[in-house]
Amino acid sequence: xxxxxxxxxxxxxxxxxxxxxxxxxxxxxxxxxxxxxxxxxxxxxxxxxxxxxxxxxxxxxxxxxxxxxxxxxxxxxxxxxxxxxxxxxxxxxxxxxxxxxxxxxxxxxxxxxxxxxxxxxxxxxxxxxxxxxxxxxxxxxxxxxxxxxxxxxxxxxxxxxxxxxxxxxxxxxxxxxxxxxxxxxxxxxxxxxxxxxxxxxxxxxxxxxxxxxxxxxxxxxxxxxxxxxxxxxxxxxxxxxxxxxxxxxxxxxxxxxxxxxxxxxxxxxxxxxxxxxxxxxxxxxxxxxxxxxxxxxxxxxxxxxxxxxxxxxxxxxxxxxxxxxxxxxxxxxxxxxxxxxxxxxxxxxxxxxxxxxxxxxxxxxxxxxxxxxxxxxxxxxxxxxxxxxxxxxxxxxxxxxxxxxxxxxxxxxxxxxxxxxxxxxxxxxxxxxxx
Amino acid sequence: xxxxxxxxxxxxxxxxxxxxxxxxxxxxxxxxxxxxxxxxxxxxxxxxxxxxxxxxxxxxxxxxxxxxxxxxxxxxxxxxxxxxxxxxxxxxxxxxxxxxxxxxxxxxxxxxxxxxxxxxxxxxxxxxxxxxxxxxxxxxxxxxxxxxxxxxxxxxxxxxxxxxxxxxxxxxxxxxxxxxxxxxxxxxxxxxxxxxxxxxxxxxxxxxxxxxxxxxxxxxxxxxxxxxxxxxxxxxxxxxxxxxxxxxxxx
Numbered sequence: 001x002x003x004x005x006x007x008x009x010x011x012x013x014x015x016x017x018x019x020x021x022x023x024x025x026x027x028x029x030x031x032x033x034x035x036x037x038x039x040x041x042x043x044x045x046x047x048x049x050x051x052x053x054x055x056x057x058x059x060x061x062x063x064x065x066x067x068x069x070x071x072x073x074x075x076x077x078x079x080x081x082x083x084x085x086x087x088x089x090x091x092x093x094x095x096x097x098x099x100x101x102x103x104x105x106x107x108x109x110x111x112x113x114x115x116x117x118x119x120x121x122x123x124x125x126x127x128x129x130x131x132x133x134x135x136x137x138x139x140x141x142x143x144x145x146x147x148x149x150x151x152x153x154x155x156x157x158x159x160x161x162x163x164x165x166x167x168x169x170x171x172x173x174x175x176x177x178x179x180x181x182x183x184x185x186x187x188x189x190x191x192x193x194x195x196x197x198x199x200x201x202x203x204x205x206x207x208x209x210x211x212x213x214x215x216x217x218x219x220x221x222x223x224x225x226x227x228x229x230x231x232x233x234x235x236x237x238x239x240x241x242x243x244x245x246x247x248x249x250x251x252x253x254x255x256x257x258x259x260x261x262x263x264x265x266x267x268x269x270x271x272x273x274x275x276x277x278x279x280x281x282x283x284x285x286x287x288x289x290x291x292x293x294x295x296x297x298x299x300x301x302x303x304x305x306x307x308x309x310x311x312x313x314x315x316x317x318x319x320x321x322x323x324x325x326x327x328x329x330x331x332x333x334x335x336x337x338x339x340x341x342x343x344x345x346x347x348x349x350x351x352x353x354x355x356x357x358x359x360x361x362x363x364x365x366x367x368x369x370x371x372x373x374x375x376x377x378x379x380x381x382x383x384x385x386x387x388x389x390x391x392x393x394x395x396x397x398x399x400x401x402x403x404x405x406x407x408x409x410x411x412x413x414x415x416x417x418x419x420x421x422x423x424x425x426x427x428x429x430x431x432x433x434x435x
Numbered sequence: 436x437x438x439x440x441x442x443x444x445x446x447x448x449x450x451x452x453x454x455x456x457x458x459x460x461x462x463x464x465x466x467x468x469x470x471x472x473x474x475x476x477x478x479x480x481x482x483x484x485x486x487x488x489x490x491x492x493x494x495x496x497x498x499x500x501x502x503x504x505x506x507x508x509x510x511x512x513x514x515x516x517x518x519x520x521x522x523x524x525x526x527x528x529x530x531x532x533x534x535x536x537x538x539x540x541x542x543x544x545x546x547x548x549x550x551x552x553x554x555x556x557x558x559x560x561x562x563x564x565x566x567x568x569x570x571x572x573x574x575x576x577x578x579x580x581x582x583x584x585x586x587x588x589x590x591x592x593x594x595x596x597x598x599x600x601x602x603x604x605x606x607x608x609x610x611x612x613x614x615x616x617x618x619x620x621x622x623x624x625x626x627x628x629x630x631x632x633x634x635x636x637x638x639x640x641x642x643x644x645x646x647x648x649x650x651x652x653x654x655x656x657x658x659x660x661x662x663x664x665x666x667x668x669x670x671x672x673x674x675x676x677x678x679x680x681x682x683x684x685x686x
Binding site: 380381383385386387388389390392394396397400401404405407 | 485486487488508509510512513514518519521524525526527528529530534535538539540542543546578579595599
């Protein structure tokens with residue numbers, strides 16, 4: 001963008017940004033936490049909140065995410081328990097972005113130290129200081145993510161987890177949406193120490209408007225697994241930012257399932273900083289209706305030797321739904337033997353739905369294997385006929401094909417029983433929609 | 436059982452008449468074979484019976500046990516008892532063979548107002564049927580027809596037939612792409628299903644399948660019509676002299 005245009009855009013954003021900031025209250029706090037918030041606020045002011053003219057906001061309109069008031073979102077009762085409910089887990093419940101301690105398990109589990117963000121921030125000396133806002137700030141270049149900086153400045157709740165061993169069960173965060181105009185900001189910090197490993201589960205819509213940031217620091221030889229479902233509320237909006245830093249021989253795997261929600265923007269920024277690390281990020285999305293908009297924006301940076309990264313995103317869109325994928329693999333100079341893979345595919349069930357994809361590769365090393373692919377297609381009519389000719393009704397046959405299409409993304413879930421639970425829930429939703 | 440009267444069919448997209456007045460009756464318990472040269476309309480007839488898109492019936496009727504078939508969706512035809520064993524069975528990545536079969540069976544039971552079959556009962560049924568067709572557990576677990584050899588695909592078609600127990604089985608060139616052993620296996624599977632209440636329509640180019648599945652009646656189809664009907668000996672005549680003689684005879 002030419003300098004003049006850049007300046008003009010900055011002016012355009014300034015007003016909207018100040019309006020938003022004026023409507024918010026910075027949480028109290030001194031020490032390192034206060035410094036981190038102040039620095040984040042300065043980042044927000046410097047960048048300005050997203051504008052449709054920003055390169056990475058061309059496909060997704062940011063207004064409802066940036067404006068002062070959260071648009072109303074009616075509540076939804078799916079008549080079924082939240083995912084993961086009968087699993088052995090450490091369970092924490094958030095109501096419109098606030099931890100409900102009485103509905104949650106005690107913050108204790110062998111192999112991890114877990115506390116509330118506000119408690120961690122009240123301590124003068126805490127490891128969180130080296131992570132809070134740090135990974136987020138690192139992830140602002142070369143692509144700006146002002147809503148994540150806004151989160152760092154204003155988040156008042158969240159969990160801070162340090163994993164030192166191999167806890168016997170996952171930590172599960174259930175996000176309840178109970179207020180039609182709630183505007184929630186959550187910020188989680190996770191540090192997986194050398195050789196440690198954990199699984200984090202997230203489920204639920206969280207709020208009418210939800211801004212979540214999660215910073216994950218995966219040390220050498222550590223493993224982090226993440227599986228989330230973003231609830232079924234039709235009108236909820238959310239923007240999430242996952243910022244991960246991976247050490248030598250570490251593993252990071254994240255899977256997200258999105259069904260419903262008028263606006264979802266899931267950003268994932270991963271930096272492979274140690275040799276032989278593995279990062280997989282995947283998503284399965286089912287969108288219905290012309291007000292459905294779902295955006296996956298992923299940025300993977302290879303800055304070490306012999307690392308592997310996979311991006312697998314599948315979207316099923318119908319009745320005018322829109323899906324967006326912006327995925328980038330950046331291989332820095334010296335990151336030899338990189339194995340980077342990226343696939344984004346959409347299944348368009350009608351002519352009104354659309355999929356906008358922007359796959360990017362930027363490679364500065366000369367001994368790498370990177371591949372990317374993006375496709376949009378209709379349902380395979382021959383296969384549909386085959387299923388119907390055996391007696392499977394059209395709607396059910398379509399559902400089978402939809403599940404088959406999503407399978408490659410669902411296979412990215414490491415734990416088979418969790419993958420099964422996801423598939424089962426998804427088929428139930430599809431079935432009821434058709435009924 | 437199956438009554439086809441004066442069936443005229445053209446392609447939906449272009450003005451090309453494929454079937455030009457087919458009359459055919461298949462009685463319950465009988466095996467009818469249709470032979471004919473390439474492009475005579477044999478496969479089109481099988482598609483029309485099963486309800487595939489892309490064709491327009493301009494005249495005539497099809498009924499199964501008195502029910503008008505042409506009015507029904509493919510899944511309704513299946514529930515009524517129509518089954519087409521495809522010439523080219525379709526690969527469906529991501530859909531497990533077992534899931535597919537169980538979904539199909541239960542959908543048909545539901546359409547008939549019957550209870551769904553339990554997972555345990557289904558497993559028992561499928562194991563028994565699969566064993567006869569030498570279909571192993573791995574083939575049942577894999578996605579539908581994905582990575583199957585030609586013979587495995589055809590055996591899988593017959594397995595579906597055995598599980599779904601249709602009234603009217605249509606086999607579209609089931610012998611194509613099969614070696615002698617595989618053909619024998621498929622034919623044995625079909626023969627095991629022959630029964631008083633079930634009709635068969637076997638479409639083939641060659642007589643050799645009919646050595647194994649011995650038909651009661653053989654029809655010769657050419658240029659969109661049945662031009663000659665006879666007993667099993669008619670198939671042997673085709674094998675010996677080709678279609679040319681018959682075509683000359685009826686011309």
